Amino acid sequence: xxxxxxxxxxxxxxxxxxxxxxxxxxxxxxxxxxxxxxxxxxxxxxxxxxxxxxxxxxxxxxxxxxxxxxxxxxxxxxxxxxxxxxxxxxxxxxxxxxxxxxxxxxxxxxxxxxxxxxxxxxxxxxxxxxxxxxxxxxxxxxxxxxxxxxxxxxxxxxxxxxxxxxx
Numbered sequence: 713x714x715x716x717x718x719x720x721x722x723x724x725x726x727x728x729x730x731x732x733x734x735x736x737x738x739x740x741x742x743x744x745x746x747x748x749x750x751x752x753x754x755x756x757x758x759x760x761x762x763x764x765x766x767x768x769x770x771x772x773x774x775x776x777x778x779x780x781x782x783x784x785x786x787x788x789x790x791x792x793x794x795x796x797x798x799x800x801x802x803x804x805x806x807x808x809x810x811x812x813x814x815x816x817x818x819x820x821x822x823x824x825x826x827x828x829x830x831x832x833x834x835x836x837x838x839x840x841x842x843x844x845x846x847x848x849x850x851x852x853x854x855x856x857x858x859x860x861x862x863x864x865x866x867x868x869x870x871x872x873x874x875x876x877x878x879x
Contacts, residue, residue, distance in 0.1 A: 718822060719745065724768055725819030727761055728803070735762035740774070747828035752776035753790075759823060767802040767815055774827060783838040784847035785855050791839060795830040 719742065727736055739758045744751065757774030775794040782789060801815045815821070846856035854861035 718824070720747070720824040720827060721820050721822040722759075723819055724761060724801075724815070724821055727763055727768060728815065728819060730763050732763050732765050735760060737761075745776075747824045747831065750778065750828045750831060752778050752793075752831065764800070767800060768821075769798065769800050770821070770823070770826075771798045772796065772823070772827070772830075774831070776831065778831065778835065780835065780839040782841040782845055784840060784845045785857055786848070787841050787855070787857075789839075789841035791835070793831050793834045795834045797826060797830045799826060 720740070722738055727734060737758055737760050740755065741757075742752075742755045744753045745755045746752075753776065755774065755776035757772060757776075759770050759772040762769045762771075773796045775792060777790045777792055779788050780791045781787070799811060799813055801813045801821060803815055805814065842857075848854065849856055849861050849863050850865060851863040852861050854863075856865070
């Protein structure tokens with residue numbers, strides 16, 4: 713099934729030739745993996761592939777750690793992501809759904825782009841390594857979680873603070 717060079721590329725030709733209703737489970741477990749440009753660690757999951765009249769339906773459930781950057785202090789930290797997906801790979805163009813996925817002629821599906829897309833959808837927009845993160849000093853850039861630099865962090869020190877009074 714999966715090969716070492718492309719571990720998420722799977723031969724599904726044997727499922728295509730089965731009766732409608734047939735299904736097969738493909739487990740995945742990697743200490744580290746690369747989903748195109750996204751590096752993950754401790755990836756665990758599986759893809760359940762079922763035969764339908766239109767083609768193959770792939771349902772996946774995965775979890776992995778990714779390195780994110782704190783939106784306040786720019787510190788890198790690991791974040792556990794959990795995601796699921798359901799995609800239909802149609803046998804012909806007439807059977808496609810809104811995603812437009814077609815089974816390749818060689819019957820080899822590379823799930824890496826799909827896993828990457830759904831993992832990124834689960835990543836927080838403004839990741840924080842700690843909800844109480846103090847961030848960086850607005851004047852000198854010191855990480856306020858490590859030490860206080862003594863600068864005032866109040867926004868009314870800004871040259872634009874006079875505009876606040878107009879509201």
